Amino acid sequence: MQINVSQLLQAPVGTERDYQVSDVVDVAGDGNGRQVEGKVRLIRTPRSILVKGGLSTDVELTCSRCLSVFNAPLALNVEDEYHPTVDVVSGTPLPPPEEPGSFTIDTHHILDLTEAIRQYTLLAIPMKPVCREDCAGLCQNCGENLNQGPCGCPSPVTDPRWSELTRLL
Numbered sequence: 001m002q003i004n005v006s007q008l009l010q011a012p013v014g015t016e017r018d019y020q021v022s023d024v025v026d027v028a029g030d031g032n033g034r035q036v037e038g039k040v041r042l043i044r045t046p047r048s049i050l051v052k053g054g055l056s057t058d059v060e061l062t063c064s065r066c067l068s069v070f071n072a073p074l075a076l077n078v079e080d081e082y083h084p085t086v087d088v089v090s091g092t093p094l095p096p097p098e099e100p101g102s103f104t105i106d107t108h109h110i111l112d113l114t115e116a117i118r119q120y121t122l123l124a125i126p127m128k129p130v131c132r133e134d135c136a137g138l139c140q141n142c143g144e145n146l147n148q149g150p151c152g153c154p155s156p157v158t159d160p161r162w163s164e165l166t167r168l169l
């Protein structure tokens with residue numbers, strides 16, 4: 001996910017460039033490439049290049065209720081500044097950006113979105129993923145996946161949220 005920005009760095013402040021993104025990125029850092037699609041706009045600012053855009057990808061998650069593995073689509077709203085590390089005309093090294101952890105453009109004027117996409121992906125993954133909103137989860141009694149129908153346990157199976165309520169009452 002690399003974009004050569006040497007021309008944009010030499011363009012006047014406010015210059016914009018749009019890029020269509022369609023690439024395979026190891027978004028979760030687990031060695032599995034996932035398709036990333038979308039659009040980004042690169043804007044020349046006085047000291048950096050601002051990247052803004054909307055990307056979509058998907059990751060494999062484990063449902064927190066029924067433990068099945070499913071594909072979750074993720075929407076990534078990207079907005080980051082990338083600071084050049086060398087002057088584009090003279091090649092002189094530039095001082096590092098003031099904000100720690102800022103993204104940089106390498107000495108060959110390559111702006112690499114991979115790390116940002118990884119970070120946005122991690123942020124977009126829900127804490128308690130569910131395979132679907134109405135996932136029935138596993139039977140508390142026999143552990144069967146209730147999405148595949150009733151398990152045949154004698155007592156009516158209660159939703160864990162209800163048993164929590166009963167306990168409180």
Ligand SMILES: [Zn+2]
Nearest residue numbers: 063066131135
């Ligand atoms: Zn589930």
Ligand SMILES: [Zn+2]
Nearest residue numbers: 139142151153
């Ligand atoms: Zn059961």
